[in-house]
Amino acid sequence: MDITHHQKLIIIGSGPAGYTAAIYAARANLSPVLFTGINPGGQLINTSTIENWPGNFPVITGTDLMNKMHKHAKLFNTTIVPEEIIKVRFNQIPFLLISDTHKKYTSDAVVIATGATAKSLGLPSEKKFMGRGVSSCAICDGFFYKNKNVAIVGGGNSAIEEALYLSNIAKEVHLIHRRENLRAEKILISRLLKKVKENSIIFHKNSIVHKILGDKTGVTGINIISTNNMLEKNYNINVSGVFIAIGHTPNTKIFLNQIKMKNDYITIKSGINGNYTQTSIPGIFAAGDVIDHVYKQAITASSSGCMAALDAEKYLDKVSNSI
Numbered sequence: 018m019d020i021t022h023h024q025k026l027i028i029i030g031s032g033p034a035g036y037t038a039a040i041y042a043a044r045a046n047l048s049p050v051l052f053t054g055i056n057p058g059g060q061l062i063n064t065s066t067i068e069n070w071p072g073n074f075p076v077i078t079g080t081d082l083m084n085k086m087h088k089h090a091k092l093f094n095t096t097i098v099p100e101e102i103i104k105v106r107f108n109q110i111p112f113l114l115i116s117d118t119h120k121k122y123t124s125d126a127v128v129i130a131t132g133a134t135a136k137s138l139g140l141p142s143e144k145k146f147m148g149r150g151v152s153s154c155a156i157c158d159g160f161f162y163k164n165k166n167v168a169i170v171g172g173g174n175s176a177i178e179e180a181l182y183l184s185n186i187a188k189e190v191h192l193i194h195r196r197e198n199l200r201a202e203k204i205l206i207s208r209l210l211k212k213v214k215e216n217s218i219i220f221h222k223n224s225i226v227h228k229i230l231g232d233k234t235g236v237t238g239i240n241i242i243s244t245n246n247m248l249e250k251n252y253n254i255n256v257s258g259v260f261i262a263i264g265h266t267p268n269t270k271i272f273l274n275q276i277k278m279k280n281d282y283i284t285i286k287s288g289i290n291g292n293y294t295q296t297s298i299p300g301i302f303a304a305g306d307v308i309d310h311v312y313k314q315a316i317t318a319s320s321s322g323c324m325a326a327l328d329a330e331k332y333l334d335k336v337s338n339s340i
């Protein structure tokens with residue numbers, strides 16, 4: 018643990034935000050060092066095809082897209098380190114980062130692009146059929162269920178938006194929520210109730226998914242049980258897709274007490290000096306799903322990765338000119 022490796026710019030994360038930041042930073046001669054973490058390529062590695070990445074029509078797989086981003090970043094001489102950052106100290110200059118191999122790194126600037134992890138129900142059957150009928154992104158995967166039956170789990174804004182979205186694509190849409198009342202905004206609830214009235218969405222309240230059923234072709238149904246003992250429901254419905262929309266957890270544990278956060282998302286000082294990725298600490302920038310609880314798309318993550326690299330470049334220029 019004695020050798021310290023000093024860098025101009027460290028990027029934490031190898032999803033679309035991290036790789037895009039690396040490409041821009043490398044082309045600005047910042048010689049970025051990017052840490053991949055334990056999920057190289059990020060969330061898109063868990064999905065089959067990406068149909069909404071501009072310029073790659075008809076389709077590209079998540080793995081291919083992320084492999085291309087990896088190669089692109091390497092082509093411009095980004096140093097890619099297959100390590101996870103387990104500790105940071107942002108109250109000192111240069112900033113200190115320690116990886117899971119116990120190496121110490123210092124850096125003049127940092128881009129945090131550690132993304133988010135979709136929450137899961139924790140069912141063994143959910144894990145088994147992940148990517149084969151189980152998904153956490155209706156906008157991404159909904160199209161594959163055209164004229165098929167689907168279920169959405171959750172009662173927040175995401176679940177309702179996904180149910181409304183899928184009701185225009187799928188044949189039957191089942192919404193499964195563990196309570197009587199929905200957490201989502203009133204406007205979304207009223208849109209949902211309209212669709213329920215029209216029978217284009219079937220609402221299973223006070224219910225949870227007990228098991229996801231399937232075979233070698235993928236998901237074939239779900240077993241639903243009641244959360245309300247009085248009702249004692251236990252029944253199966255036939256669906257080919259199950260969308261888990263019970264929230265995302267940003268990967269920010271290591272930044273606790275180091276940087277300002279709200280609801281575990283890193284807070285951005287929007288618009289400070291025309292700069293949209295600066296965190297509460299000058300020199301530390303953040304991009305992608307780790308700052309975004311609204312859009313959560315590959316293209317928006319990439320775009321903020323680009324902004325973070327440009328902001329870091331401007332910051333490093335200013336710091337070196339003031340010495």
Ligand code: FAD
Pocket residue numbers: 029030031032033034035052053054055056057058059060061063064066067068069070100101102103130131132133134135152153154156157158268271304305306307313314315316318319
């Ligand atoms: P992520 O992709 O989450 O990447 C985070 C990276 O940070 C990972 O590489 C991880 O290893 C790394 N990391 C985390 N902690 C550390 C650490 N301590 N040290 C080092 N590294 C660390 N979006 C679309 O636009 N189109 C789609 O079709 C689409 N399909 C999706 C399908 C699924 C199943 C899911 C879950 C999401 C999908 N999305 C899609 C959303 C998209 O994947 C995300 O919006 C995007 O990946 C966010 O990018 P990111 O770079 O911010 O973070």
Ligand code: NAP
Pocket residue numbers: 137138170171172173174175176178195196199200225262263264265310311
């Ligand atoms: P969320 O608001 O946290 O809602 C998660 C939902 O999943 C809740 O209804 C919760 O039930 C349920 N849930 C959680 N764990 C569960 C489990 N283990 N089993 C079954 N159900 C479970 O998450 P979100 O809907 O993803 O929204 C996240 C944030 O993004 C929110 O701030 C939201 O407002 C925002 N957002 C906004 C928009 C918009 O403005 N249009 C769209 C999407 C998201 P309970 O209700 O019982 O807790």
